[in-house]
Amino acid sequence: MALSRIWSAFIIVAIVVASVKCFFFGQSDIFNWMVIGKADDATNPLKLDGIIQTCWVAVELCLKLIGILALFMGLMSIAERAGGIRLLSRIVGPFFSKLFPDIPKGHPSMGHMIMNFSANLLGLDNAATPFGLKAMESLQELNPSKDVASNSQIMFLCLHAAGLNLIPVSVIAIRASQNASNPTDIFIPCLIVTFVGTIAAMLIVSFKQKINILQPVIILWVLSISLVIALLVLYIVSLNAEGIKSFSGILSNGLILLVFLLIILGGLYKKIDVFDAFIDGAKNGFDTAIKIVPYLVGMLVAISLLRTSGTFDVVISTIKSAFAFLGADTRFVEGLPTALIRPLSGGAARGMMVSTMETYGPDSFASRLSGIFQGASDTTFYIIAVYFGSVSIKNTRYAIGAMLLADLVGVCTAIGMAYLFFG
Incomplete structure (x- = not known):
């Protein structure tokens, strides 16, 4: 119901704002571009995709997902038959059993979730999505009310949406392409913000679900993860921009290939x-990609209306x-467009970040803040549409509120980090 109200509000607000612009400010062609506009059309003053084009974009996105989902879910199927996922579940079980008390010990969903979190940590978006969808599918098997989000599903999605990421490679690459004097200067702020956002998401959902997060196991795991991240940070900060790019490529892509190798060898060992097994899993990936098309089209169209109407x-x-009225420093406001649109669309937020750099310069306060926003959170509403849509969840309960509250904590932390490092 919450998602339904938010979706409806997006559309209503967008059309009302567009109507005001049309009838009171003389922008008579705004309705036309909101419906049939194309971002690459030189005559389009908005430079944004309208409703029709957005529908095509949504379908194209799902078509591209088919191959990725088929590949990774096929490999996951091999890992499951070989017992690798259950082994991973037993390893993380002591920690996850405290955060996810409704999941039976050793359930495969724990392995799926840790694969998703690991892919997120390394910035492997293409791998994170299939692992995350598989995790949602596993959690749905335990869900007694199939159209209502379970506690475990909400906890998982909130942690996933917080977007804990070790190296914001895409942001660094864009800043380098814009000739920033130090493209990697947003690395530490991004890492701090994603870590704070993840902890905030865990605390918010734990409070709602009455989970005691002061248990020794949880504290030990959080401290251990913090230590590993700190050691990696100490190593990475000693590298230059080219070194970070090289290390990131070896770490992320090398680990993907290592996972592929271990899965195949495990399957052969288990005979x-x-x-x-790969084909069975790949078929499931194809079905999942097709299933999320309606959810993705609906959400992206609503977001398109918000953007093209000028609501932002x-x-x-x-x-x-x-x-300005309060006499406060307003420099951070120039970077806010990226933060506001990031929960709605990753691609749009990336474009907004580039626009900020082109307008104010890549080394400006606003551009650095925009880069932190881009590298320090995930696309909340996309995640809600795709992940809940993949298992036909209609009632998301408090998931959206928890995610947005964690996003707000992340935004405030990002602004604080920007002033601390670049202010």
Whole structure:
């Protein structure tokens, strides 16, 4: 019900804002571009995709997902038959059993979730999505009410949406392409913000679900993860921009190939038909990609309306005026467009970050803050649409509120880090 109300509000607000612009400010062609506009059309003043084009983009996105989902879910099927996922579940079981008390000991969903979190940590978006969808499918097997989000599903999605990421490679690459004097200067702030956001998500959901997070196992695991991240940070900060790029490529892509190798070797060792297992899993990946098309189309169209109507411009102008009236520093407002659109669309937020760098310069405060926003959170509403849609969840309960609250903590932390490092 919450998602339904938010989706409806997106559409209503967008159309109302567009109507005001049309009838009171003389922008008579705004309705036309909101419906049939194309971002690459030179005559389109909005430079954004309208409803029709957005529908195509949503379907194309799902078509691209088919191959990725088929590959990774096929490999996951081999790992499951070989017992690798259950082994991983037993390893993380002591920690996850405290955060996910409704999941039976050794259940495969624990292995799926840790694979998803690991892929997120390394910035492997293409791998994280299949692992995450498989985790949702496993959690759905334990869900007594199939159309209502379970506690475990909400905890998983909130932690996933927090987007704990070790190296924001794409942001660093974009900053380098824009000739920033130090493209990697947002690395530590991004890592701190994603870590704070993840802890905030865990605390928010744990409070709602009455989970005691002061248990020794949870504290030990959090401290251990913090130590590993700190050691990696100490090593990475000693590298230059080229060294970070090289290390990131070796770490992330090398680990993907290592996972592939271990899965195949495990399957051969267990004497299972690895190709048959792969095909069974790949079929499931195809079905999942097709299933999420309606959810993705609906969400992306609503987001498109918000963007093309100029609603974001109105919000930003209002925020800037309010802080200026209070006599506060308004430099951070120039980076806010990326933060506001990031929960809605990763691609749009990336474009907004580039636009900020082109407008204010890559080494400006606003551009660095925009980079932190881009590298320090995930696309909340995309995740909700795709992940809940993949298992036909209609009632998301408090999931959206928890995610947005964690996002707000992340935004505030990002602004604080920007002033601390670049202020």
